[in-house]
Amino acid sequence: EFGLLATALQFQSRGLARMIVEHAEAMARAAGCRAMTLGCIEENNLPPFYLALGYEETSRERATRWNSLEPFTLVEMRKALS
Secondary structure (H helix, E strand, O other): OEEOOOOOHHHOOOOHHHHHHHHHHHHHHHOOOOEEEEEEEHHHOOHHHHHHOOOEEEEEEEEOOOOOOOOEEEEEEEEEOO
């Protein structure tokens, strides 16, 4: 499982998050994992980022987690690691 990735505003759009996700996937493959799952927040416009990396949406729900002050849409995603 992978989650809670955030990139500081001044470092966004430089490919850093993509590199971190790809590295995490490589580590998971090396450990014998067959898939990576993650949860991301729709209101932060994160699903399109993960879709572009090959993840597929598996579920979505209104949630209040991680000490959030207001509910948000939690999108669960999965990618096969072949």
